[in-house]
Amino acid sequence: MNMMKQAGRIRPALLALAMSTAFAAPAEAGERESLEQLRSTTVGLIEALVQEGILSKEKAEGLIRKAEQARQAPASAANPEEVSTPAVAGAVGAQGDSNVVRVQYVPEFVKQQLRADIEKDVMAKLNYHVEEERLKLPGWLDRITFEGDVRLRYEPDRFSGRNLEELRYGTYVNRQAMIPNTQDDQNRYRVRARFGINAKLSDTFTAGIRMTTGHMDNPLSPNQSIEIRQSKLDWGLDRVFITAKPYSWLTATAGRFANPFFSTDMVWDRSLAFDGAAVTFTPKFNGGMSAFGTIGAFPIDQVRTNSVNKAKDKWFLGAQAGFEWVSPNHSSIKAGIALYDFKNVEGIQNNVDGFDSRYNATVMPYRQKGNNTFDVMQNGRSSCGTVTIPGTTFLGYSGDGCGLASEFQVLNLTGQVDLATFDPVHVILQGDYARNIGFDQKEILRRTNTLFEEENEAYQVKLTVGMPEMKHRHDWQAFIAYKRIEADAVMDAFTDSDFNLGGTNAKGTILGGSYGLDENTWFTARWYSTREVSGLPLSIDVFLFDLTARF
Template sequence: MKTEVRMMKPVAMALSLMLLVSNAGAGERESLEQLRSTTVGLIEALVQEGILSKEKANELIRKAEAAKQAPAESNAQPVVAGVADATAQDGSVVRVQYVPEFVKQQLRADIEKDVMAKLNYHVESERLALPSWLDRISFEGDVRLRYEPDRFSERNLPEFQYGLNTGRQAMIANSTDDQNRYRVRARFGINAKLSDTFTAGIRMTTGHMDNPLSPNQSIEIRQAKLDWGLDRVFVTAKPYSWLTATAGRFANPFFSTDMVWDRSLAFDGAAVTFTPKLNDSVTGFGTIGAFPIDQVHKNSFNKAKDKWFMGAQAGLEWISPNKSSVKAGLALYDFKEVQGIRNNQDGVDTRYNASVMPWRQKGNNTFDVLQNGDASCGLVDLANGGQGYSGSGCGLASKFKVLNLTGQVDLATFDPVHVILQGDYARNIAFDRQEIYNRTGRLYDKETDAYQVKLTVGMPDVANRHDWQVFGAYKRIEADAVMDSFNDSDFNLGGTNAKGTILGGSYGLDKNTSFTARWYSTREVSGLPLSIDVFLFDLTARF
């Protein structure tokens, strides 16, 4: 009986709409005829899904056709109608019947809601839709094509000379020969809503498997296939609106810029973020986390310790009624066991070889942990234009504990055009010249400060056709201000001991398709001359 009642509701609506068409005046007939056509289609769909029999459907349509052909002067009242009087040329009164627009809109909404819900089920209430787990799955991804001309100054020395007795910049694969690189990046991710509290996700990306920073890969026929690896795998819990906890390999949880962390770097470990709302305009935020860098397999021949870091950040964000905002955060990143440890001088001891960072770019002060007289710390030439390498004997001279202050002002007065000013300052407060001398036998200058300022004008996100954005920045990073393993891999082709400007812009070619051009012009802060101009031309399609 309940099933029959549920069936009659959409049927009654459909019949009422068809009767409206038959009783409408000429001014309404065209639009109602369109509505009648839709209603007939819905009746046929009800038949196909077993909700309505073919005989009952034919009977409904016959009744509607009969009503349509009834005389216009019939005294029958419409199901839903209004009546207005008008005077004809002969002075007689003509009654014009009409259906208010709001009634038609309400009827359409009711039919769509009720009938579409019914179509999800058989008469026996069996599910007709796709498996329910598909409702909890979402996909994301993008494809980026890049043309990258790299230009090196004539003032630069040959690459091998940068490692000779400098303790710095030993990881330069090319410093004199201009190059043009054609590169691609592809990413594809799947996110699942497990419950109201838990979500999980994975993401695949291109890129060399020994490079934690850049997902870019040079394309050439010689490389028959591109590398494709798992870049994200995480579980997130959000038990309260103000509390989020994530574990696995996931995106950067800190409010920061690429001066400290490359935009593509994945964080391995666990992090908890708090976002308490202090009032209608001000929200606090805080993040704490622990992240392993290199888990060393210790034994009697390997005495190096695991490398990891802890991070903590606190800050405030103010949002005005017109969506302008001010945000600032102070963070401390405490790196453990990343400094190199010298082996004994017998030429055989290798117990502390693993104290060397497994991945570096260039710029941090270093020393030779192998005690074999190789001051260049194992200079190598990388294939495919890479900027980093696993230096077999090149240990970091300084310890690292980075204090980082980040701020942003976003003016939305001219929305959708925004004016965004960002500032960033970092200092390595763990640098101790005497401690470094005791451990390495070498003296190093204290170069531990970094800062950048960036101005952006345009849409905050270039996502639609004709969206645009222009930006300019200045950045200065001293040798031991931040770890050269993790910061921006494009500026100065990666690493520290560099200063320079960044100019660029983005334009939306279509929805989810944009073009971006950037120019990085850099040179050394101190030491041997090294000037590099990097141009990036990116075509990005998101889905």
């Protein structure tokens, strides 16, 4: 890598040497001042090559010696005033003035071709080792880029005394069936590490992969608690994708990749990977105006359907359209409207004979908490509606029998105003609103025999002041936000995993800030203060103290 940087530094010097030799000779090439100036420049560049380790000292001295001999040879053969250089196609004038050297005109296209040939030759000769061996580095290295970060976190979680110590079966217990703890404060020490490789395959195609820490049964959080007894941390493939960009306004991506939609963490957790395929359109217009649109299909859970398993594949379709306007001072307004249509995520009830299991797999394979659920098994052995008491076994994922009561078709409006008047300090205001238009109280009653309240709206407002992104030393940022998510407004499996320790049926305030300690290293402190929207009392204060280093 150092040798590549070295090559990058000396490239301009070599080009300058070549260009000065080919074109820098003045029309009156007999002038001693110009020749001495060219000689001085050439000697200086040769000495620089020696210092960089590209040329040995012996070879450099040989080059200078040959140049000196070439300079002195014409002077001994004839009057220096009458010497004409062989590199110049000229002749002594017919008028008898032997002091005039006539230079033939070189067309511009010839000069350009010569420059290209010289650059190609110089770059071919640039592939040196310090000892003048060839580097022999493969060309694909120029198309590879690396990225990654490491984050250390201290997380104190504080539970209110108003929380019920022992949750009894009731109307709203099913929302909280996945809470392992409502009373005991805890302090967690966590880490996150990510490392990615991106490759430019051609002018159209790129590909990438990224590894990250995190438990393999959690699609959201890449955080992992650290303790000596754990021995090793889990490390998995978080991104694997191929992207095609045949036009500047069209991008298509398939595989496992980052969120392709303009959104906040109210609907999608920032760390969630999207599996599937998406196409994004970004046409640009005059006056700083542009539009964007994204469509995609994403599998959630692929189910093996057969005679004893009637559940279907879970997946969702997403579509979004919006616009962005950027002013001459880089202030901007951006807004988008999206519809996320989830397929086959609602639970279906088995027969009441206690032995039917055809629809067990309609249960979501991963949930946090908050969405209304019901018992799909009807055999009395389901943990749905049963709350785990601290110190007992924690149940809450696939196989627990808690099927989602509602269908989900989430209409999402997202907007952002970024004022760059005080650049580099920005004032950014974000707003987000979501409504589950798939919630149908009558249909839910028919399918579950339970009447659930219509709690299907969510919104968030956030104000940020400071640098939009933490990059440099002394960069800073402060933010405050308020969020309210009703029980069935969004899928509790995919929303922010830090707010209320994940899930829906929560409202509260977020307060925090970041400060740049050095280049690509910063400290962030955040406080989430939340409580339930409805149902049994649940108040949680989450503090996050993060030290992040990016490379």
